Amino acid sequence: DLTELDLPSTMKTSFPDSADLLNFSLTITPDEGMYRGGAFTFTFAINTHYPHDPPKVKCTQTIYHPNVDLEGNVCLNILREDWKPVLNLNPIIMVYSIVTSLKSSPRFLSSL
Numbered sequence: 001d002l003t004e005l006d007l008p009s010t011m012k013t014s015f016p017d018s019a020d021l022l023n024f025s026l027t028i029t030p031d032e033g034m035y036r037g038g039a040f041t042f043t044f045a046i047n048t049h050y051p052h053d054p055p056k057v058k059c060t061q062t063i064y065h066p067n068v069d070l071e072g073n074v075c076l077n078i079l080r081e082d083w084k085p086v087l088n089l090n091p092i093i094m095v096y097s098i099v100t101s102l103k104s105s106p107r108f109l110s111s112l
Contacts, residue, residue, distance in 0.1 A: 005090060022046040025060075026093060035063075042074070044089075054083040057092065 007013065010031050015024045027041045040063060045056040057079060059072040067075050078091060 005093065007093070011093065022050075038063075051085040051087070054079045054087075055089070055092065 005013070010029050012027050013024055014027070015021065017023065023043070023045050025041050025043050027039055029039045030036050039061075041060045043058050043060060047053055047056070057074055059068050059074060061072075062070075063072075069075060076092075078087065
């Protein structure tokens with residue numbers, strides 16, 4: 001999955017433990033929208049049941065967004081009931097890019 005990622009210049013992955021590819025961070029620095037100029041880090045924890053179970057993803061910064069709760073949990077259907085084993089990390093990462101660069105209502109994302 002990680003070798004298939006095609007990240008734009010506004011996103012960067014990091015691996016706190018280079019021996020553990022199942023736990024990593026994604027930092028998004030939006031260059032447009034209401035979050036422009038910010039830097040938002042999301043932690044990814046992929047369990048041993050992946051791809052049958054979705055990864056656990058959290059935002060480490062406090063962000064006021066209708067799809068992020070106060071503990072940093074991102075409320076997206078593809079991380080819950082709409083998860084399918086055929087999905088890889090690309091759609092999840094692209095959704096985070098959209099979440100942090102919103103210019104208008106996040107009508108296509110699930111609400112809290």
